[in-house]
């Protein structure tokens with residue numbers, strides 16, 4: 091493809107566990123203007139004890155997002171799809187979907203992981219570079235094999251969610267390294283599936299699909315969909331289809347060594363590397379060498395993020411009251427009382443019936459004061475960031491000066507300031523549309539070979555509002571240190 095017909099309009103589908111977004115990026119040769127043409131809520135549906143993703147609704151929502159994009163822009167040059175990690179669909183030999191994809195919030199993988207001995211866990215990390223997390227595709231697949239043997243028995247293909255959506259849009263069954271790394275079946279060094287790992291869990295080798303490179307064309311929009319939407323069929327590009335990898339692509343820096351926090355439902359705290367680091371130091375600290383853009387590695391900690399606040403907000407709204415995110419932040423900012431801290435990664439708040447109730451128990455208070463719960467949640471998140479960043483510095487031996495917070499959560503100015511205060515580092519926040527910008531940036535590399543990572547990041551910096559937060563010198567340092575100690579005492 092060539093970059094002759096500017097502006098180029100790229101559609102990025104950004105599917106998150108709480109919203110499905112269609113974003114158009116219009117690139118004029120220097121800057122990109124993003125426009126969210128559609129955003130609809132997403133959530134897992136509980137059926138008979140299992141949480142499922144409503145794939146048909148997701149697909150329909152993306153199609154109507156595309157229809158809207160076409161009606162606003164007339165010419166669409168390409169499409170890229172990304173979603174959250176680890177979840178997948180199983181298909182039979184004819185390519186029919188066998189069930190709605192399960193959600194990683196099910197406990198199905200937990201039992202499988204818990205049967206592994208310490209040496210097996212180490213072996214898994216050594217083979218893949220990925221931390222042993224119960225949500226990883228591999229453990230979910232092993233759980234399906236045990237609990238849903240009939241479905242597993244006739245499955246001939248496993249497609250990760252973005253791969254599955256790409257298949258529905260183009261008919262091509264492929265995968266790519268960033269999303270495939272979240273399976274814990276890929277070797278972070280060679281970016282190839284590890285036969286011994288699949289074998290160990292009885293996963294057929296041909297269940298997984300061939301990998302494509304970022305910037306390659308995966309296929310063309312099915313003619314039937316183009317006809318249905320009344321648009322011209324356009325190419326679908328292989329982008330980092332894991333949302334975290336896309337978000338890191340759009341970190342607005344030219345530094346080689348930097349800390350990122352991709353802030354959304356999860357907070358992914360890490361640094362970008364050329365090669366994976368697969369050693370005891372990383373294993374002991376529970377970091378993962380996930381696949382990044384253009385064969386880089388995002389060495390990161392999977393940490394709880396806005397999920398806590400999303401659950402609190404839902405609970406506060408249960409009786410029909412409405413709280414905006416500004417209301418939530420204001421409650422924390424204005425709260426004057428005691429702010430106890432807790433471990434945001436406690437298994438007790440992974441998928442609780444009542445988030446507020448569990449936090450109340452974790453911080454050991456008798457009365458529920460929503461402002462206190464929210465302030466505790468924000469401070470605990472900021473301490474969890476500091477802790478993870480210290481661990482990264484121990485692993486790499488580098489002292490980082492700034493923290494780049496990208497994604498929807500980067501708009502939370504209150505949390506940005508607390509993070510700067512608790513870490514003593516400058517927080518650079520934005521862009522909020524990092525995932526879509528990364529997706530669009532890699533699509534541009536399909537149109538224009540010279541569009542490498544530096545150019546993508548320069549384009550982001552040229553296009554987006556970036557804000558800086560420096561540590562507030564007026565805050566009592568002794569008090570921060572004392573509370574950080576209390577935070578560390580809560581950790582397992």
Ligand code: LFR
Nearest residue numbers: 174175176333334356358392
């Ligand atoms: C963030 C994310 C994380 C992944 C989690 C579950 O949206 O993709 O990277 O660990 O969701 O898939």
